[in-house]
Amino acid sequence: xxxxxxxxxxxxxxxxxxxxxxxxxxxxxxxxxxxxxxxxxxxxxxxxxxxxxxxxxxxxxxxxxxxxxxxxxxxxxxxxxxxxxxxxxxxxxxxxxxxxxxxxxxxxxxxxxxxxxxxxxxxxxxxxxxxxxxxxxxxxxxxxxxxxxxxxxxxxxxxxxxxxxxxxxxxxxxxxxxxxxxxxxxxxxxxxxxxxxxxxxxxxxxxxxxxxxxxxxxxxxxxxxxxxxxxxxxxxxxxxxxxxxxxxxxxxxxxxxxxxxxxxxxxxxxxxxxxxxxxxxxxxxxxxxxxxxxxxxxxxxxx
Numbered sequence: 001x002x003x004x005x006x007x008x009x010x011x012x013x014x015x016x017x018x019x020x021x022x023x024x025x026x027x028x029x030x031x032x033x034x035x036x037x038x039x040x041x042x043x044x045x046x047x048x049x050x051x052x053x054x055x056x057x058x059x060x061x062x063x064x065x066x067x068x069x070x071x072x073x074x075x076x077x078x079x080x081x082x083x084x085x086x087x088x089x090x091x092x093x094x095x096x097x098x099x100x101x102x103x104x105x106x107x108x109x110x111x112x113x114x115x116x117x118x119x120x121x122x123x124x125x126x127x128x129x130x131x132x133x134x135x136x137x138x139x140x141x142x143x144x145x146x147x148x149x150x151x152x153x154x155x156x157x158x159x160x161x162x163x164x165x166x167x168x169x170x171x172x173x174x175x176x177x178x179x180x181x182x183x184x185x186x187x188x189x190x191x192x193x194x195x196x197x198x199x200x201x202x203x204x205x206x207x208x209x210x211x212x213x214x215x216x217x218x219x220x221x222x223x224x225x226x227x228x229x230x231x232x233x234x235x236x237x238x239x240x241x242x243x244x245x246x247x248x249x250x251x252x253x254x255x256x257x258x259x260x261x262x263x264x265x266x267x268x269x270x271x272x273x274x275x276x277x278x279x280x281x282x283x284x285x286x287x288x289x290x291x292x293x294x295x296x297x298x299x300x301x302x303x
Contacts, residue, residue, distance in 0.1 A: 004269055005261045009050070009084060009085070009100075010087075010103040010106045010107065011083055011084040011086075011106060012028075012050040012053075012054075012084040012112070013050040014080060014236065015047075015050075015054060015077060015080045015081055015084060015229070016048040016049055016050045016054075017048075018077060018080075018235070018236075019047065019054070019062065019077075020048045022063060022066040022068050023048075023066055025065050025066070025067075026065070026066040027056060028065075028066070030048075031042055033062075033065065033066075036065055036220055037058075037061070037062060039066065041132055043066060043113065049163065053081075053084065053085065053215075054081045055081065056078045056079075056082045056086070058300070059074060059077045059078045060078070061075050063139040067117055072234060072235070073234070076233070076234070076236065077235075083110075088102060088105060088106060088109070089157065090102065090105055090154055090157070090244050093150055093153075093154055096147050096150045096151060096154075097151075097154060098247055100247040100248040100249075101247065102195050102273065103248070103250070104241060104248050104250075106163060107230045107239055107241075107250075108158065108170070108230065109161065109165075110236075111170060111219060111230045111231060111232055112170075112171065112231055112232055112233050113170065113171035113172070113173070113230065113231045114170060114171070114172055114173070114228055114229065114230050114231060115173045115174075115229040115231065115261075115264050116172070116173070116174050116175070116226075116227070116228040116229070117174075117175045117176075117213075117222040117226060117227060117228075117264060117267050118174070118175075118176050118177065118180060119134060119177040119179065119180070119213075119222060119223075119225065119228045120177065120179065120180055120226075121180055122176060122180055122195055123172075123174050123176070123228075124158065125158060125159055125161070125162060125170075125172055125174075126172075126174060126198070126199060126202050126208075126210075127155060127156075127159075127195065127198075128191070128194055128195050128198045129152060129156050130188060130191050130194065130195075131191050131192075131194075131195045132150040132152045132155045132156065133148060134185050134187075134188075134191060136148050136151050136152055136155070137156065139245070141245070161204070162181070162202070162205065162207065162208065169205075169207050170207065171207045171208075172207065172208045172209070173208075173209040173211075173268075174208075174209070174210050174211070175210075175211045175212075175213055175214055175222070175264075175267050175268060175271050176210065176211070176213065177212075177213040177222070177287075178212050178213060178214050178215050178280070179215065179285050181196060181212075181281070182284075192288070193285060193288060196281050196284060196285050196288075197285060199281055200278065200281055203274075203278060209274060210274065210277060210278075211268065211270045211271040211272060211273070211274060211277045212271060212272045212276075212277040212280050212281065213236065213267070213272075214271075214272055215218055215271065217268055217270050217271065220266055220269075220270040221263035221264075221265050221266055221267060222263070222267045222270075225242075226242070226243055227240060227241070227242055227260055228240065228241045229257065229260050229261055229264060237252065237257060238254075238257040238261070239251070239252050239257065240252075240256065240257050240260045247267070
């Protein structure tokens with residue numbers, strides 16, 4: 001397939017951005033770098049703009065031209081070039097998976113670890129199927145019931161990254177506000193109890209750390225809302241994701257990511273310890289009243 005027909009996937013964009021950074025650090029113009037490689041300037045331009053495929057075997061040669069000889073960096077970029085056109089496991093779900101969500105799933109697949117703070121929800125990677133469907137139905141307000149079901153299936157499929165993945169499972173550190181544990185689901189009152197039991201089971205895994213932000217916590221940066229730091233091994237910078245009703249927003253600047261990393265450390269310090277968090281979850285399960293709050297009408301929302 002000709003390079004001009006390549007699809008600008010997230011991996012290809014990250015590769016192009018990295019190559020552009022190294023070229024500029026080397027003090028080379030686009031046309032000069034292309035000339036030294038024996039390429040047309042348009043070819044290198046398309047590669048840097050994620051519109052053309054970069055052959056893995058050309059990575060080391062191009063990086064050497066830029067003065068980059070670190071074996072770890074070369075290997076990392078070769079891997080990204082090799083995987084740039086790989087089809088995501090979510091492909092069968094088609095357009096139900098929005099472009100920003102596909103980008104997020106790609107980041108998650110490539111990440112080494114992720115740090116997340118959530119004030120109102122259990123993080124998606126830790127949700128039960130029943131909880132996921134209820135939450136998606138309540139928040140994805142433009143989706144049909146069929147799309148809600150599909151998105152719930154995608155969310156459950158994502159979770160295999162915590163237990164089975166080439167190269168080892170994702171490491172997850174989640175801080176969840178206690179208020180998230182007191183939601184009530186009128187249709188199935190036991191959803192929250194089952195969800196909390198699932199949290200305890202997931203916390204037993206060696207790659208998962210769960211802390212609870214108590215209701216009586218001191219002020220902390222997480223009061224401004226949910227955020228996630230998707231962390232990568234060198235040379236890739238970390239990426240921060242923010243969620244809203246319009247989808248996922250990505251913050252990729254190194255300085256911005258560092259601010260969120262510092263904020264997460266303050267959140268961790270304000271939260272309960274891992275052991276105390278586990279005990280609080282157990283206490284809520286034992287004392288919880290899993291019947292729904294008083295309902296004024298017997299009608300329910302079918303979605």
